[in-house]
Amino acid sequence: MEKRKIITIMVMVDVVGVLSNDSLEKNLYLYDNNKANGSFGHGTEKLTTRLIFNPDEEIMLLWNVLPIEPETFVHISQVVADKKYLKIEQNNYKESDIIYWTGTFIRKPVKQLSYKLSIRVGNRETEFSFHLDLVCE
Amino acid sequence: MNEQVTIIALVDIIAALNVNSLEGNIYLMDNLRRKGSQGSGSSQLTTVVKGGYWCDGSQSYDIVLNWLTSSLNSMPQTLPRNYALKRSERIEGGALDTFGNPFDDEGDISNLSFLYPQISGITGQAVDEGVIFPAQYGTPIGLKNGWYWSATVDTNKTGIFSYTLHVVLYAKEKNCWIPVKMTHEAKIEITNEAQRNGFTNVGIGLLPLV
Structure with a gap:
């Protein structure tokens, strides 16, 4: 059976900064738990996640978001990637209204795959979006 | 009047436990980047706060630092406090995966939801020289996991001061969590630049001048 490997991509947001500047610039910090694999x-505001595909391993991407100031609100409203490669799903943690987004691969992207992530902050109705990259080997 | 500063210490727990070090596996960020903090988001953070004092030399402005920890290998802390504990009780205290389901011991370690890192103390130059006065407090806020460290700052002492964060990570061994203690250095810089009212852009404490 294939083992499932989870790559967590964490979006940290200075929500007060976004609301006061109306921009993600300098208010967005991206991370994953895969630095050891390159x-x-x-x-920074531009994260590239490098994925190494193994035949006996299934990679699952997991996106989470956290505000820098705990009293503020942020959530991921959308993750968009090429449907040929990545199946993206939104779920909630059981018995809670906290959501998470996952991505599983339908087929391995040739080399690089960009995807778009959108967040909503505070009570602002408009979304803020940015792009991230996957490099697949 | 005081200003609340949040400093987040985000840890890649699996990576840190693998090499038994926080170096390169901890990321610090604060909410003062636009006011001049250096290295926010990286491992090397200098939190820059403005001092400011009255003409008689008395401190005019307090800063409160709040340190919170977070993890790249756990369920998010936006979940209600004790969420993991309640889910875990149903399986007799067993470990959970990153979706809150029972962790399969045969599965890859990346599926495990680790206990959040804890700060066990703050020491070093900034404490020894009476620049910051750290203490631990309780809170109902989930992201702070019940307890958090906080410090008031004597903003009369200008300069750059280092401090050491004592961080406890928890490694899973069979049916136990084993605490692993690590440390990481960070800095605070206090300047004597005057605080400004964000609305009027003049000094604080007086009636707004226009």
Whole structure:
């Protein structure tokens, strides 16, 4: 049976900063738990996650978000990637209204795959979006 | 009047336990980046706070630092406090995976939801020289996991001061969590630049001047 490996991609947001500047610039910090396998850009607004595909392993991407100030609100409203490669699902933790997003691969991308992530902050109705990269080997 | 500063210490727990070190596996960020903090998001953070004092030399402004920990290998802390504990009680205290289901011991370690890192103390130059006064407090906020460390800052002492965060990670061994103690250095810089009212852009404490 294939073992499932989880790559967590964490979006940290300075929500007060986003609301006061109306911009993600300098208010967004991206991370994953895969630096040892060559991911780069940790702590910046441009994260590249490097994935190494093994035949006996299934990779699952897991996106989570956290505000820097605990009293503020942020959530991921959308993750969009090419449906040919990545199946994206939104779920909630059982018995809670906290959501998470997962991505599983339908087929291995040739080399690089960009995807779009959108967040909502505070009570602002508009979304803020940005792009991240996957490098697949 | 005081200003609340949040400093988040985000840890890649699996990576840190693998090499028994936080170096390169801990990321610090604060909410003062736009006011001049250096290295926010990286392992090397200098939190920059403005001092400011009255003409008689008395402190005019307090800063309160709050340290919170987070993890790249756990369920998110936006979940209600004790969520993991309640889920775990149903399986007699067993470990959970990152979705809150029972962790399969045969599965890859990346599926395990680790206990959140804890700060066990704050020491070093900034404490020894009476620049920051750290203490631990309780809170109902989930992200703070019940307890958090906080410090008031004597903003009369300008300069750059280092401090050491004592962090406890928990490694899973069979049916136990084993505490593993690690440390990490960070800095605080206090400047004597005047605080400004964000609305009027003039000094604080007086009636707004226009």
